[in-house]
Amino acid sequence: MVSLICTLRDHRDDINWCAFSPKLLATCSSDKTIRIYFTQDFSELAFSPLTGHGYGVHCCCFSPCGQYLASCSTDATTVVWSMDTGDIVTVFEHPGRSPVRVCVFSPDASLVSGASDGTLALWDFQSKTLRRTGASTEASIVACSFAPCGQMFATGSTYGDIRLWDLELNSFQAVKNAHDLGVTSCHFSPKIQEDGHMSQFRLASCGQDSQLKIWLVSRHTTAGCKVQLLHTLVGQSAPVLSCAFSADGQLLVSGSVDKTVTVYDANQGALLYTLNHHERYVTACAFSPVTSLIATGSMDKTVNVWRVDDGISGLGDEGKSLPAESSNDENVARMRNLSTTGRKLLGHSRLLVCDWSEEDVLAWLCAEGLEALVSTFKANNIDGGELICLTKETLAAELNIDSVGLRNKVMRKIEELKMTLVCTGVPDELLCPITREVMKDPVIAADGYSYEREAIESWINSKNRSSPMTNLPLQTTVVTPNRTLKMAIGRWKSSQ
Template identity: 70%
Template sequence: MTTLICTLQDHRDDVNWCAFSGNLLATCSGDKTLRVYSTSDFSELAFSPLSGHGYSVHCCCFSACGQFLASCSTDATVVIWSMVSGEIEAVLEHPGRSPVRICALSPDSVHLVSGASDGTLALWDFPSKQLCRTGTVNEATLVACSFSPCSQVFVTGSTYGDLRLWDLEMRQLHAEKNAHDLGVTCCTFAPSILSGGQVVQFRLASCGQDSQLKIWAINKFNFGGYKMHLLHTLTGQSAPVLSCAYSSDGQLLVSGSVDKTVTVYDANNALLLYTLNQHERYVTACCFSPTAPIIATGSMDKTVNIWRLEDGCRGRDGKSVPEQSALTSSEGRKKIYLPIHLCIS
């Protein structure tokens, strides 16, 4: 069973991204702000909202320890925020001053990648906040990026529809052309690493304007080569799929779509478990909590919904959330809550 446990209604424009740390939830918006909530009761922290960007904030991500939050914006910067004080720790100016559409931190928090509207990539040393090297993907807008669980390679996705695998020397290891017709919108590595014989395998999910969510296998061979192939194509949504995210154990995969739905899949068996129908506009963001069976979804309706998977990884094949289990707001911009014990296991 899946239950909507609260709705956050603090942003004044589209919600573009959401991200969990162990005890915090961060959201960012076209209203130029980020908001940070405690996952113990989803109350907003005292230093929130974070105001430092001059234009729309497109993406945000936590460092592994949760002490820092990175965000990127049309203002051509990546801002690093302290989650102790809410203060700005650093401002990273993207080379060429092009709007930054995506940023991603490596799982070991050693590197940060930012991708821009002009197709340029910047790889930063995160501890020192220094630029390491840059790269370019034609002139397509970079809108997706994710690091492998080993932190040694990362994948980018662009509006041209390609997925490209890079190493930390900014060498392109593989290019999957036309991975999504009309453009990629998001990509994310599964957190687990599969190994056997002379091959190490990663799983990658990607989604796009073709209304599809895809699961790929990326094989690394002991001689150093990489090969990528498609495992599953998921078609549970009827319009462009804008966001996707794995659960912390890699067993579940969630996605949000222009058709206003959120879908939850059994990632290993490519099986649709739930379809959630509580947003009033496009679902632009989704993420799993790393510490509880909780999903956050953000939308162009300016809200963030917090969902609890009551049965963890087990669901009913393709069933929608029962109408009576989902709360909706009828009191303006207030937050709607169920009892706190439902929020955290």
């Protein structure tokens, strides 16, 4: 049976991806953050959330050893983070500055990123350099997975094709129209079947055609590669957005626009379970590499964690209630000492930080464990408007906060505060699709969507004039003021 054991409710926007390491779970969101949890009790790490991206985060993945996490974003970067400290190790800027939709580590810790313009980049993580680039089609690359041998990987695009690549970024096999209307996800089974001079792998893919497919990829040392369709699974009634194999390759999970999560017997292609606990599209799913846990993410802003086993009842979805298992792992113990003991919720009723008084700021400092700074902030008359404009430089030069660690903590808390108080409870149509913040000067672009003027003008200047929402070329770069929306935003602010 499959039991729901906890629900994580920390993100403020759509969940786009989930990823496991042996000890951690990472989730990323359109709210521009990545959150990291222990898999023993799903408490959040002290340095979570990670806030280095300027736009929504599409994908995240752990390195093979679990020591690093990579994440990619509409901001055209792939960022690698240390899982010891939460610090940024390196930032890879995608060639052409196109939005990066997917990233994946190889078994030997190389890193591949795929972008909206159909290009691929292979990065050497150790030397932090770009090894080579490749191109598929003009369609966006939205799916990528390495074979367990590490010598090839698969990509899926919005054109619907699946391609196999070697490490020289040569496409040596393609399945045209694998999914009508586009591929949304693909994942290699971790298991290899070897027979003499031939290696076989199973590859799962899903797409806008509401189908989940299992392929057999056979690679012969002399006869090349062959891709054969084994199963077409139709257990969901709407586009299937994500899929993942279990660590032993026996199970396959998928998430769909119909709000369901399905679990299949990967060998027989038989539907085993249909799970119905999400309220909106299920956009992400992942199996733990070492336990029988599944994580599923949704546009309802939650991540559900499930256990696949027999005879264990679910603990409900009222919080992070998974009991901790005993462990002697010194690294886990060390990291647990860094974890937060519980997050206090702010009592302020106003959503905009710029409206806060000096007293509100002081109360926020106390709620976040920054009592040591109360006298400093009070002496400098810091209100909400000044709070959100603080930088590491002003903290050091003007507020005389000498501790680098304390300055970093303050900035992380400020970024989290802005994201939380601006996004929570705000009608989605008042938020800029790029910044996910309430618009001040909304304009209409050629794609018909409304954006913050500064954000869309910056986008046009650096993103090859493609639409942030559709990835299609903008017919004109002229933007038109949206006065009706600006008045609606003004009325909404007055009502808060």
